Amino acid sequence: MNVRVRFAPSPTGYLHIGAARTALYNWLFARKHGGKFLLRIEDTDLQRSTEESTRSIFEGLAWLGLDYDEEVVFQSANAEKHRAAARRLLEEGKAYRDFTPREERSDANIKQEIAERARRAAAGAESKINPYRDLPREESDRRAAAGEPFAIRLKVPREGRSEFYDIVYGKQEREYAEIEDLVLVRSDGHPLYNLSVVCDDIEMGITHVIRGQDHLTNTHKQILIYRALGAPVPQFAHLPLILAPNKAKLSKRKHGEVVSLTTYRDRGFVPAAFRNFLALLGWSPADGKEIMTLEEMIERFSLEGIHRSNAIFNFNEHDPRQWTDPKALWMNAEYIHHMPLAELLPLVRAELEEAGLWRAEYEGERRAWFERTVDLIRQRFHTLKDFSGQGRAYFSDEFAFDEAAVEKNLRREPRLKELLPELARRLETVEPFTAETVERALRAFAEEAGVKAGLLINAARTALTGQAVGPSMFEIFETLGRERSIQRLRAAVDLI
RNA sequence: GGCGCAUUGGUGUAGCUGGUUAACACGCCGCCCUCUCAAGGCGGAGAUCACGGGUUCGAGUCCCGUAUGCGCUGCCA
Numbered sequence A: 001m002n003v004r005v006r007f008a009p010s011p012t013g014y015l016h017i018g019a020a021r022t023a024l025y026n027w028l029f030a031r032k033h034g035g036k037f038l039l040r041i042e043d044t045d046l047q048r049s050t051e052e053s054t055r056s057i058f059e060g061l062a063w064l065g066l067d068y069d070e071e072v073v074f075q076s077a078n079a080e081k082h083r084a085a086a087r088r089l090l091e092e093g094k095a096y097r098d099f100t101p102r103e104e105r106s107d108a109n110i111k112q113e114i115a116e117r118a119r120r121a122a123a124g125a126e127s128k129i130n131p132y133r134d135l136p137r138e139e140s141d142r143r144a145a146a147g148e149p150f151a152i153r154l155k156v157p158r159e160g161r162s163e164f165y166d167i168v169y170g171k172q173e174r175e176y177a178e179i180e181d182l183v184l185v186r187s188d189g190h191p192l193y194n195l196s197v198v199c200d201d202i203e204m205g206i207t208h209v210i211r212g213q214d215h216l217t218n219t220h221k222q223i224l225i226y227r228a229l230g231a232p233v234p235q236f237a238h239l240p241l242i243l244a245p246n247k248a249k250l251s252k253r254k255h256g257e258v259v260s261l262t263t264y265r266d267r268g269f270v271p272a273a274f275r276n277f278l279a280l281l282g283w284s285p286a287d288g289k290e291i292m293t294l295e296e297m298i299e300r301f302s303l304e305g306i307h308r309s310n311a312i313f314n315f316n317e318h319d320p321r322q323w324t325d326p327k328a329l330w331m332n333a334e335y336i337h338h339m340p341l342a343e344l345l346p347l348v349r350a351e352l353e354e355a356g357l358w359r360a361e362y363e364g365e366r367r368a369w370f371e372r373t374v375d376l377i378r379q380r381f382h383t384l385k386d387f388s389g390q391g392r393a394y395f396s397d398e399f400a401f402d403e404a405a406v407e408k409n410l411r412r413e414p415r416l417k418e419l420l421p422e423l424a425r426r427l428e429t430v431e432p433f434t435a436e437t438v439e440r441a442l443r444a445f446a447e448e449a450g451v452k453a454g455l456l457i458n459a460a461r462t463a464l465t466g467q468a469v470g471p472s473m474f475e476i477f478e479t480l481g482r483e484r485s486i487q488r489l490r491a492a493v494d495l496i
Numbered sequence B: 001g002g003c004g005c006a007u008u009g010g011u012g013u014a015g016c017u018g019g020u021u022a023a024c025a026c027g028c029c030g031c032c033c034u035c036u037c038a039a040g041g042c043g044g045a046g047a048u049c050a051c052g053g054g055u056u057c058g059a060g061u062c063c064c065g066u067a068u069g070c071g072c073u074g075c076c077a
Helices: A017-032 A051-064 A075-091 A110-122 A137-145 A193-203 A219-228 A252-259 A261-266 A271-279 A294-300 A326-338 A341-354 A367-380 A403-411 A416-427 A435-449 A453-465 A473-495
Strands: A004-007 A036-041 A095-098 A151-154 A161-166 A170-175 A183-185 A208-212 A235-239
Touching (some): A004 A208, A017 A036, A017 A271, A017 A294, A051 A271, A151 A219, A183 A193, A252 A261, A271 A326, A416 A453, A435 A473
Antiparallel strands (some): A095 A151, A151 A183
């Protein structure tokens, strides 16, 4: 079978990480089976859809490295086709006109309203059976011709049950009696979601619908539409939801920027790392491997490996160290430490460019230096931002001193006021200026001065980098070079 | 309210057709290394597998019920 799947986000707000995961799974499935991964923007809710949001979807997918095949489909462009499909169903007697005056629903407490209405219906106060369902054709036509507004509803069988097999959740059943005749086209002529999705999926030749579990029960309705339209029904695979730590739905209003994919890009995540983390939120490979390249992920991916229980996205908004899931943070650091240097370099370059620290010579005569330096400092970094933050001193002479580091490594020992300039003086003649030679010189000096080498080393770390932590100090001397090292050792005296 | 789905340490997961000391990763704690650590190495604590009944020689694994959570139930998507 020729696999064709799609990612169909609605462009309202930023790209949610849950949606990003859905996109990833669809993409992995398509690539695994040599199929097509299509993109469809469901922009039929004109009120809420924004161009900015559409852009964030494109950017998000590109950032994650999820390329799509064929042309992007904008659902709004197909509205006429959707209406035509509904008209056809009307003609064939599979749908009917509902002349009930439209009820306005406020978005605010819509859920309670629905529950309340269902409760009344169950109590028998309101009939679930639409009075227009069996309106004679002639009368329906006459009223429509007279200009009376109507919605188009699908005729759902009164008896029997709907069944389908979900690849993730297994066999699904639902009594038709529990499904209300659903509206296909609004009385203002606007086609509704269930109709549009089905029509577009048919037209796009979708073979597998992989989407959030929130659509699981609605699938019965959609299958009814496929059948009515005489189209083959695709396979379905629903994905568990991603929940907040309190098990509530992850939402922008309540949880803020942690749910937005762009946040991760903006805060220095390596795309591959976040993609890797996302993949594991609701799916796991048979062999339990966690750190995977894209190829390894494609190789291992299967819909059967997707779990049924919702995943909790763990974070703590009161703890800056855990602004997002600790495992995501760990994984990002893991990637920065171990990914091929050649793949990291462009990411560091982009970060430095953004911070105004990039210099052309890093691609030219200083290229070897740049690569060595990045390789040296990456071992302690956790995000790409660290290259321009904590790592600023390696790329610029204007860098900030960490106050705690100054206190701990410089101010606590007044003798450093004399020791540092003397160390600088001695380094002037060290030849060649390498980690080994500097180490020898420094240790000899420490012994002569009667101080621990650690005192000078830690003081030098803060003097040269502004930080209390970092790579092996002698490597830093070599990387920064004699001139800068000496200059910074002397300048540090003012801080003591 | 009705219907559906889920439930293994704090979190993400493994545990296939019933027999394991319930496994792995993150996090947490401790130790080691050391010139620092938000690095690295080593180790530890933490789960009566939501609860209650069954079936069975034996159940995290099968059945029933309960609870909790989530989802759907809309002329939103």
